[in-house]
Amino acid sequence: MQSSYYTQVHEGMEVLDTNGDKIGMCGESVGNYFNVDAGFLGTTEYWVPFSAITNVTGGAIFLNTTKDRIHTMGWNQRPEMTGTPTTEDSQRTVQLREEELQARKTAVQTGSVHLGKDVVEEQRTMDVPVTREEVYVERHPVDRRPSDRPISESDSETIRVPVTEEHVEVEKQPVVYEEVGVGKRVTQETREVSDTVRREELRMDHEGDVEVHKDNP
Numbered sequence: 001m002q003s004s005y006y007t008q009v010h011e012g013m014e015v016l017d018t019n020g021d022k023i024g025m026c027g028e029s030v031g032n033y034f035n036v037d038a039g040f041l042g043t044t045e046y047w048v049p050f051s052a053i054t055n056v057t058g059g060a061i062f063l064n065t066t067k068d069r070i071h072t073m074g075w076n077q078r079p080e081m082t083g084t085p086t087t088e089d090s091q092r093t094v095q096l097r098e099e100e101l102q103a104r105k106t107a108v109q110t111g112s113v114h115l116g117k118d119v120v121e122e123q124r125t126m127d128v129p130v131t132r133e134e135v136y137v138e139r140h141p142v143d144r145r146p147s148d149r150p151i152s153e154s155d156s157e158t159i160r161v162p163v164t165e166e167h168v169e170v171e172k173q174p175v176v177y178e179e180v181g182v183g184k185r186v187t188q189e190t191r192e193v194s195d196t197v198r199r200e201e202l203r204m205d206h207e208g209d210v211e212v213h214k215d216n217p
Contacts, residue, residue, distance in 0.1 A: 007093045008056040009034055015048070016060050017067045026061060033079045038070075046075040098199035115182055132165025 006029075013026040015036045024038030024046070036046040048063065052073075055062040065073055206212060 005050055005053045005056050005061075007095070009050070009053070009061060013056075014060045016062050017065060017070070018054070018062065019066060020062075021067045023063065023067050023070060030079065036075075044076075045078075046070060046073075047077065047079050048075050094202065096200045096202060099197035101193070101195060101197060103193060113182065115180065128168050130166040130168060133163045135161055135163055 009026060009029060011027055015023045015026055015038075017023055024036045024044070027035030027037055029035070030047075032051070033047045033049050036048050038044040038046060052063050052065065053061055054064050063070075204212065
């Protein structure tokens with residue numbers, strides 16, 4: 001039965017016992033086993049079956065035994081691979097990764113609007129109807145008749161006719177001609193962002209007469 005930890009075990013990872021004590025460092029993997037270099041300067045070597053792994057987390061491999069009992073597990077001999085390993089036992093996977101763009105939005109102040117009032121002057125003209133009096137003189141002949149007064153230089157007759165007209169005085173009265181309201185509303189638009197991302201692609205090298213079959217996804 002294939003272990004679920006095959007793809008999580010890599011060389012250089014720490015190997016710990018059930019108490020979290022370090023046993024050694026992970027080495028190569030062969031079939032259903034992986035190598036553990038233990039002891040002073042890695043002088044002791046164990047071949048641990050994948051079935052002995054209880055967890056792989058934080059870059060460390062946890063086993064189902066304690067450090068003081070590992071020598072009794074029979075893991076001190078390199079396993080002999082007999083026959084042709086099945087696809088299930090020998091299959092290893094390489095994870096190909098790629099970066100994805102993620103957008104993060106932050107509200108920033110791009111400006112402000114200030115409303116105030118300035119006094120400006122302009123010249124305006126308006127038409128006002130006014131009345132004025134004019135004097136007219138009418139002359140017309142009459143039937144000749146005797147006058148009861150003699151003509152004398154001292155005797156002069158003057159008629160005074162007052163003449164009036166309307167004068168216009170200008171007064172200024174403030175009036176409200178407009179009201180201005182200000183507020184904010186949210187509008188939505190789409191902006192395009194771009195950046196360079198990296199992606200891992202498979203590179204396969206081989207030596208000698210090796211026949212490779214690719215199964216494309």
